Amino acid sequence: IQIPGELVDVPSKLIDVYLLHTIAQYQPDSHDNYKAHRAAQHYEAARFITSHSTENPVIVMGDFNSRPDQLPNRLFKTLVEVTDCFSTLHPNDPCNTYDPINPYLPANDPPRCLDYIFVRDSQTNRLIPSLAEIVFRTTARPGLNGARTAFSDHYGMATELQMQEAGGNHSATSPGASAVLEELLATLKEGLLYARSRRERHSRGWKQAASLVVPAVLIGKMHVKWLRNLLLPIIALAVMVGLVFAQVTIPQEIGDMRAISREAEIHLQALRKTEKSKDTKRQKSIEKNRQ
Numbered sequence: 001i002q003i004p005g006e007l008v009d010v011p012s013k014l015i016d017v018y019l020l021h022t023i024a025q026y027q028p029d030s031h032d033n034y035k036a037h038r039a040a041q042h043y044e045a046a047r048f049i050t051s052h053s054t055e056n057p058v059i060v061m062g063d064f065n066s067r068p069d070q071l072p073n074r075l076f077k078t079l080v081e082v083t084d085c086f087s088t089l090h091p092n093d094p095c096n097t098y099d100p101i102n103p104y105l106p107a108n109d110p111p112r113c114l115d116y117i118f119v120r121d122s123q124t125n126r127l128i129p130s131l132a133e134i135v136f137r138t139t140a141r142p143g144l145n146g147a148r149t150a151f152s153d154h155y156g157m158a159t160e161l162q163m164q165e166a167g168g169n170h171s172a173t174s175p176g177a178s179a180v181l182e183e184l185l186a187t188l189k190e191g192l193l194y195a196r197s198r199r200e201r202h203s204r205g206w207k208q209a210a211s212l213v214v215p216a217v218l219i220g221k222m223h224v225k226w227l228r229n230l231l232l233p234i235i236a237l238a239v240m241v242g243l244v245f246a247q248v249t250i251p252q253e254i255g256d257m258r259a260i261s262r263e264a265e266i267h268l269q270a271l272r273k274t275e276k277s278k279d280t281k282r283q284k285s286i287e288k289n290r291q
Contacts, residue, residue: 015127015163016053020045020062022072029070036191038065039184040260042072046079047263057127057163058082058120063154067112071187075180082118085129085159097134097155104153117159124165131160178275181268188261192254199250206242209235 022041023034042064049058060082066072068087077084086095096111119127136156139149 014056016049016056016058018045018049018058018060018062020060020064022063022065024065033194035071036187036194036257039072039075039187040191040257042066042076043079043184043260043264046076047267049080053120055122057122057125059117059127059161060120061115061117061157063115065114067114071180071183073116075184077118078174078176078180080118080120081174082120083129085117085119085161086132086134086157088129089132095134097157098153099155102137102150102153102155104150115154115157117157119161126164128162128164129159130162131158133158178268178271181264181271184264185261185268188257188264192257192261195250195254195257199246199254202242202246202250206239206246209238209242 020041022045023037025032025034025038027033045060049060058080060080064073064076068074068084076082086093094111095113097113097115098105098109099111100107100109117132119129121127134155135158136151139151
């Protein structure tokens, strides 16, 4: 990101900058096991930014691991009210920062846009993208095989911004916020059901593994010690992994999802109350004008 110094002519010259890297999507959309996790991460990031960056312009960038059409991306852009620098300047370019022509990626993966640089104006200052491009497609020097390769499995993003005084106002209620919050709550509900099923599966797994301890010991008593010495560590590892996931990791995951769901429900109720109040005032204004 480059902001020419001569264009920064505002009293504070402060910009709040955030870097995000959320959990990746390892399965197709129909079998995405981490959809709820990714949506929760985007929601918590949006809540943090909107509560902490109330005065200065904002730049948010990173690997969002979410396409523009997916819920996490739409949720974040709606709640934070950001502008996508690349799509603003290149509305017809898909901005495929994840592209199968990259040698680090499987050749059959579909290209998609997963990396972004977003900006948001403050009440008094604007950040205007004047240049945006995909960078770091290939290294400057050839690799060991003589070919130039990419720096990473994702290409980089670069933008140049101009800062100007007199920005726009941010509404207390973002258009479409209620809809994306309702979608978030439905996604978190699905995520909770999946987490509970995983907990039950791991619970069954460690119990089944533990039931093999006695047969393994008996095998050892039958003078097949090498088999017992092989089986017992494997069984112990399976029991330990299953216990950790069933009793610690997944319950904590479930607790976090419940907490985020409660937060989103309270957020949604507040938005609906604000929207209802606005609708009431608007209706009264219309009736008054008619009189």
